[in-house]
Amino acid sequence: MKIIMNRDRLIESVQHVMKAISQKTTIPILTGIKIEATETQVKLTGSDSDITIEAVIPKEEEGIILIDEIVPGSIVLHAKYFPEIIRKLPNEMVEIESDDKLQLSIRSGHAEFHLNGQDAEEYPHLPLLQSDSSFSLPNDLLKNMIRQTVFAVSTSETRPILTGVNIKVEDDHLHFIATDSHRLAARKIPLEVDQANLSFSQVVIPGKSLNELNKILEDTDEKIEIQVGENQIAFQAEHLYFVTRLLEGKYPETSRLIPDQSKTIIHADTKTLLQSVDRASLLARESQNNVVRLETKGNEVVEITSNSPEIGKVEEEITIKGMEGEDLKISFSSKYMIDALKIMESDQVKIEFTGAMRPFIIKPVDNDQILQLILPVRTY
Amino acid sequence: MKIIMNRDRLIESVQHVMKAISQKTTIPILTGIKIEATETQVKLTGSDSDITIEAVIPKEEEGIILIDEIVPGSIVLHAKYFPEIIRKLPNEMVEIESDDKLQLSIRSGHAEFHLNGQDAEEYPHLPLLQSDSSFSLPNDLLKNMIRQTVFAVSTSETRPILTGVNIKVEDDHLHFIATDSHRLAARKIPLEVDQANLSFSQVVIPGKSLNELNKILEDTDEKIEIQVGENQIAFQAEHLYFVTRLLEGKYPETSRLIPDQSKTIIHADTKTLLQSVDRASLLARESQNNVVRLETKGNEVVEITSNSPEIGKVEEEITIKGMEGEDLKISFSSKYMIDALKIMESDQVKIEFTGAMRPFIIKPVDNDQILQLILPVRTY
Incomplete structure (x- = not known):
């Protein structure tokens, strides 16, 4: 694998996938960032097995060359050092190259780092989200709905289901509801016509996942596609893919409160x-x-x-x-x-x-x- | 005691004296701020018995009225609540009034706080600094000399004297020296003529004190007067008085290193x-x-x-x-x-x-x- 690319864009994408990476994971390779280069793009992946974030850097975007050179390949790098190394490189271009012994070289200006990598084949395969049920929302509206509800989730594990935000379709509206049983926060929006035949009725998303999602979503009116699966929900923006597990169990009926x-x-x-x-x-x-x-x-x-x-x-x-x-x-x-x-x-x-x-x-x-x-x- | 005064100036002075106040002190009243009002000024005092900071707010400064009304008196207030209360008051003017039962009222707009105070007579009397030896430095030069040396003080109490910065007069220069025995930082400036007959040869100021002093000194070329005593050193700016104990013991001779x-x-x-x-x-x-x-x-x-x-x-x-x-x-x-x-x-x-x-x-x-x-x- 070899990539010569713009440093600032790489920093941004690394920061996004870092939001999913925890040093406390029980699966050691998940403390790393997976880098996959194909002919047309570089994809970064970070995961703590609950949340997975993928960031894609295309070779070219709106006429601007982001990647000068790609030789396809993949590797997993320890996430503890990679972000800071990239941020402190001297030049605006960075060259990343791996050999068949999983040694990675990062070059920029006269600085050269050699890091020990791990085999990308050993990185867990993320379950593919099976879903017929999808809809889309503007980024900024989704961010507002998260912000207006997620603070009210329970922080106690006594009733795990209350640590999530209940998302449901009811009365031609999409509802976000959170409660810790001392207070309740609810936000709803009318469903647009093409969303009215959504085949899901309700899911519960962990509050922690929504907080991380909120951090990486830009505050623009661009649309994000939301795919609802059996055990997972995915948010697909242009160069960003965010998937999180759902909480199992039945969310309490809150309307009678x-x-x-x-x-x-x-x-x-x-x-x-x-x-x-x-x-x-x-x-x-x-x-x-x-x-x-x-x-x-x-x-x-x-x-x-x-x-x-x-x-x-x-x-x-x-x-x-x-x-x-x-x-x-x-x-x-x-x-x-x-x-x-x-x-x-x-x-x-x-x-x-x-x-x-x-x-x-x-x-x-x-x-x-x-x-x-x-x-x-x-x-x- | 009654004071009606500008809130922003009070916030600034409170922040300064707070730098000396520690909640960990063994003398309970030192967790408070002392407020003393005379006909012409309000003086705030904070101390952890090592460092004492006084901030003075004059009735009028450069033609601007800072205090509308003063009835002399004094009180000690718990420093944990007072700063945040002042900062969150609704109006730009604040009225502070105490009665003979040590009850303090703080009024601003329609908001009214009643706090339990303590008798200012119980606040420790700060030892007056006896000193014939004084000199002055521009604020910004003093700040630089601190910044260029204080990071090298020892953080270990094995040799307490090394936790301070050694200030000495030698060869017509004023020297600041700090070392943790693995590295040494030294800064010197030539003494001006009127400082050449300083009667002190050397003192050791705790690094912590210099860090706090550095935080409250403004980065201007105004002069600050430095008075060197037997066990204490004082820094006197226009409306600010900072005094700290000195470290006892002999600082090692560093020139041979x-x-x-x-x-x-x-x-x-x-x-x-x-x-x-x-x-x-x-x-x-x-x-x-x-x-x-x-x-x-x-x-x-x-x-x-x-x-x-x-x-x-x-x-x-x-x-x-x-x-x-x-x-x-x-x-x-x-x-x-x-x-x-x-x-x-x-x-x-x-x-x-x-x-x-x-x-x-x-x-x-x-x-x-x-x-x-x-x-x-x-x-x-």
Whole structure:
């Protein structure tokens, strides 16, 4: 194998596949990056057996030559040294060459590295994804849907299924739902016509996989194709292929958690409320387990307070846009509220309460695609 | 006590004094910030009993009103919450008020914090520095002298005196010297006339103190006054006072370590050599304890190599500006070489060797104020 190519593009692709590589894997060869060169492209692969990422560098892209020379071949290199070596090379071109003894040479300017490689034949064969069910989404919309839900997955392995985000097709909508049983984050989008006959009904993707995917997806409106298989789901962008295992088990039915009526409705400025809860949380972190209190004070004012006997207390009255229904005193986790308000995509939010001991929901005032639900904390 | 003042200036001063505060102190009140208001200024104090930092905010500075209102008084506040509270306040003005029960109120916009304070009378009295010996240096020069030496202090407590930087007056020069006994960093500047009759000959300042001082000094040519006492040294800038204890004991005589003749002299481009050693170090980190090798190859080329049997090897020939004397093969810590080359302040360096087993010296070609000495590693 021999490749002479642009260094910066190689760095970018290496960074992408590195997201899948863990030094803790039980399969030693998976601590490496697989490099495969064919006549027309170089493909890099990284995997921790749960997530696999492939990055492809074509010989030429939009009239720009990315690879000057390719002699086909393949090798696996230890991922611990390769990325930093490439990044610190002196020239903008790099030459990578392997011999039949699995010795790899990397040359750039006057610098020459010789690394011990491993046989690419020993790299596990990734199961091919069998799927008739595929649809596509713009990158930036997919990133938003991940961002608006994934923070609410459970971090505890007590109920492993809750460590994933539930993706389902229902009522002509695509839904992303995550809950750790103390709060729930949901985002939906209407399905376009050509997606309406999707043959999958629901899957659960590990939260960790979605976090890694979110990191490598660019924030553009280019479309990414999503293929849903039995045990795996794949995301195919132009030069990037991301596949992850799905979580096994049945995701709980969450729709019955969401109250369909309310006793108190508050309309508030998102940023004002967010900053006020953030300030109140400063004193609530340790002794109070992040709990802050909200109390309505007539139609246009709510008071946000927190009290930590040893440290002190904080109180702030904020002017709201309006209120309907009963007066209310309620306590909740400031962290959950901050997480929810941060992803609202709207200057104004509507909060619907059904009493101090019942879950409440937070939505943007101007759309119903985003819904956040928080269970209050009993303090009275 | 009551203060109504500019929030941004308060944040800056709080950040400065925080550098001295440790949550690990054995004197509980030192986990707090002391606030003292007089008719004309507010003074903040932070201390871990080794380092004490005072920041002063005058009522008015260069015609700009910084403090709208002062009622004199003093209090000590827990430093864990105060900085973040101030930073997250909604308005650009903040009102701080304490009552006779040591309750402190912080108000800004509609936000109001109530914190439990402590009696300022219980805060330790800092020993007043008695000193007839003082001199001044521009901030940026002092910062450079710290930066060029402090990295070489010992991190081991085996010989505590080596954890400090030795500051001494000798031969009409002010010297900063640090060594961990494997390498030595020295910087000197000629003393100006009015400093020539300084009554101190030498002190040793803890490396940690100089690192903290370096962080809070601005990179300007304003002068800072340095007062040298028996057990302490103080640095007085316009609104900042930094005092640290000195290390006790006798600093070793280092001048005899520095060879006064050489067998091989290399002139090289600083950046080229630095980057080459940095690349070679990539493979030397773990198995080779950071050791890289330098070998002269005639008058204009040196080869930098490193070899890690399990991982691979790297070799690079770099063109140098010139060489005098014998050919040489020598091994040394890449980390020490990188540290030394980074602070050279010159595009070209001169390296003077006295054989493969003797310490060598690195200097800028164009001045003798900076000297770095490295002990080689025996590998042959």
